[in-house]
Amino acid sequence: MNQGRIWTVVNPTVGLPLLLGSVAAIAFAVHFAVLESTTWVSAFMNGKPVATSAPAPAAAPAKK
Template identity: 65%
Template sequence: MNQGKIWTVVKPSVGLPLLLGSVATIVILVHFAILTHTTWFPKFMNGKTAAIESPVNVG
């Protein structure tokens, strides 16, 4: 482990919950942002399939 010395500064009983808590918070925030800013994600989370649009002939 190349970052093993960090545990001489921060106790693992404090550092690991902070690390895992921050990762979980970021994941929740990213999913919330996608959920509120897209139209397809709520449908996907509810199990609906996406409507496939046919390509438009140009020219």
């Protein structure tokens, strides 16, 4: 293990919960920021379809 000596400074019973808790807190913060800064993500999460633009109408065939 590359950073194996960290456990001589920090006890694993303290270090691992701190590490996993910080990862969970960062993930929660990122998801919260995405939900707050966009309008379509929260609508999509609530089951509403994502608005898409209608396809352009097909051109009429050329007259001969």
